[in-house]
Amino acid sequence: MTWSYGYFTDLNYIHGYNRDMNPAMLRLACLCQAIQPQLSEEPTYLELGFGQGLSINIHAAGSAGSYWGTDFNPAQTVEARKLGLASGANLRLFDDSFEELASRNDLPDFDVIALHGIWSWISEANQKVITDIIRRKLRPGGIVYVSYNCLPGWAPVIPIRALMSLYKEFGEARMSGPLGMIEGALQFSGEVARAGSIYFQENPIAGLHLEQLMKQERAYLAHEYLNADWHLGHFSDMARSLGDAKLTFVGSARLLDGMDTLQLTDEGRKLVSQIGHPIMRETVRDYLLNRRFRSDIFVKGARKMSGSEHRDAWHSLAFVLSTPLADIPKKIPLGRGEVELPADKYDPILEALSDDKYRPKGVDELLKHPKLRGFKPQDVVEALMVLTGAGFTAPAQEPSKKVLEQCKALNGHILDRARVSLDLHHMASPVTGGGISLPHIAQLFVLAMRDGKTGPDALANHVWELLDGISERLVKDGERIESKDESLKELRGSAVKFLKFGRPLLEALQIIESADISGSPFEAYQ
Structure with a gap:
């Protein structure tokens, strides 16, 4: 086995940024579930599989904390270090494998351990190494962010990935280089679909999925579809894996995912409300939404906040618009389709946040704003959760x-x-x-x-x-x-x-x- 362990390295990963991994967003996601976020303003943070390193570099620049990370593709580590040298932030970036990282004797205990997508693309042996790192190096009260492909959403299109992977292994290259191989795999899958394939006929969603693949970045497709390892499981499988490291599921890092009033039908909400066990309840949500990707937060020693603590924590926050007011749509896409944001509930808050040249505003200040007369504190908090989950607002800090x-x-x-x-x-x-x-x-x-x-x-x-x-x-x-x-x-x-x-x-x-x-x-x- 080569140093890549079957992971696709012929093309570097896309230069993506993930806002959910921002420490401020992790704190807010915990707060939305009334879990006390044990995360200081100077976190010690580890990202496993940082790709091109844009997320870890932006978060390190925006924080006074200490940021560690590894991505065993050396070309990507070189690119990530260039960004780190530019900012001068407190970063230590390696091209270690997870096993090599686990054996280092200079690792501190971490407040956050984050991995985006990588769990689905690595071997079971590496998954166990990651679980061991979390068990040994995450502080009590620490947060794990993990995003991954999941069932049941992926179930109908698993054969497309298998077809593309087989083409990589056995197909004849139609063009030279890794891009040519990806194009060949897409073309071949399309030919199978057009050749009277009963699979595609009986699974129309598979054909739509293949059409969407044709429009996506080839570097992303290579890492998503052409690795030697590709693991799919239910949320319960992830909860079981991280439970071995003493972690408790808190909720989704994507704030909108946990809002049943927006995501589910009346029948769905009624069903979910009757399920007592959190793992069963979360799994049923996945079935109701046919979810194929999750972004979960687990905490080592989660502590539930009292009502007054929860209220005071919200009132201590400030928020700022992160999207120009003119660009904020009236509808947001959700699992069951587009949902309209009622103008009487959301427009006054957006207008208040845009006042005074978009200056950040505390929750208490918003509650006293003339445009929000008659709004209850819970109304403002719920609206801020939705607007932040949709990417229109963000929690604000006073930077050092x-x-x-x-x-x-x-x-x-x-x-x-x-x-x-x-x-x-x-x-x-x-x-x-x-x-x-x-x-x-x-x-x-x-x-x-x-x-x-x-x-x-x-x-x-x-x-x-x-x-x-x-x-x-x-x-x-x-x-x-x-x-x-x-x-x-x-x-x-x-x-x-x-x-x-x-x-x-x-x-x-x-x-x-x-x-x-x-x-x-x-x-x-x-």
């Missing part, structure tokens, strides 16, 4: 000088990289301690401002020059725009929207500096 410097340095590196690369789509906010989605064109607008450009025309011209310099073009309705005049027209329209809606929010999130803000945006909150 160190965090401000780290995020500024990391964002400077990301912006410089945006001159020649389109692979990073997030920047670090010292206010949220996490990443904020920022498309490539918006990053180039920030670059233009950093280079002294002001106004829509100046921004549009500067961005056009940057794009033209790397032979990149805008895409509209699936078509490349080759004309300079048409490109400038599109860029100017985008620049107008960015200056009106995007820039004020980025200033409040302290991703970019504002000449209009003196001191901390938290001053009014304090």
Whole structure:
């Protein structure tokens, strides 16, 4: 067996960012379940299988804690270390296997151990090594974040993965290189579907799934479908595995997943409410939603909060918009389809959070806001849970000088990289301690401002020059725009929207500096 242990390494993983792994979001997820989050402002954090390392680098920059991680693909470790060197954050990143990491004698005890997706793609032996690391190195009160593929959602499409994996092993390459092999596996699966396959005829969802695969990033597909190991199980299997490490299931890291009023039908809610055992109850939820992916939080020694403790903890929090008000939709996608957010319940809170140039606001301040007269505390808390779960708001912190410097340095590196690369789509906010989605064109607008450009025309011209310099073009309705005049027209329209809606929010999130803000945006909150 080679050093990769059957894990697909011919293509590096995508540069994805996972907000659920942000310590602030982990604290909030525990709080939503009335579990006391034993997580300090300076956590000792371990990420297993960090991929390209964007998440761990953003979270390390946004925190005063100590961050450790391993990914046994050395090429990905090199990339992750570049980001760490740029920010100067407290990071120790290795290319150790899990077994090698477990044998290190310099590992501290951790407040958080996080692994995103990797559990589904490794051998049972490695799963046992991870469980042992958690058992030995997670502090009492510590949090484990684990996301993984699960049943029953994957059940109808398991044969597609098997078909693609067999093509990798036995098929004749139709094009050269790993990308060609992936394209060949997709094409071959499509040919099987079109050849009168009864499997595809009797499982129409399989055909729809294959169509979706054709549109996804090939690097992601390679890691999802072409590893030697690929394990699927029920939630109960995960709970049993981590139970051996003295862990208790708390809830989903994805806040919306645990909100039965949004996710389930009346009949589903009634059924779930009658199930006493938490593992059985959670498994039935998976069946009701046909869930194929879970993001779970387990705690070593979970402590339930009293009513007053729970209330006081919520009232001590501050929140900030993480999406421009103009971009927040009226409906959100959920397991049973789109759900509309009632305007009378959510719009006043969104408007209050957008007041005073998007300044972060404490829960107590929101409760006293003129636009929220008549709102009960529970109404505000529930709305904030939904809005944060949907990605429109985020818990806010007052950043230290160190965090401000780290995020500024990391964002400077990301912006410089945006001159020649389109692979990073997030920047670090010292206010949220996490990443904020920022498309490539918006990053180039920030670059233009950093280079002294002001106004829509100046921004549009500067961005056009940057794009033209790397032979990149805008895409509209699936078509490349080759004309300079048409490109400038599109860029100017985008620049107008960015200056009106995007820039004020980025200033409040302290991703970019504002000449209009003196001191901390938290001053009014304090």
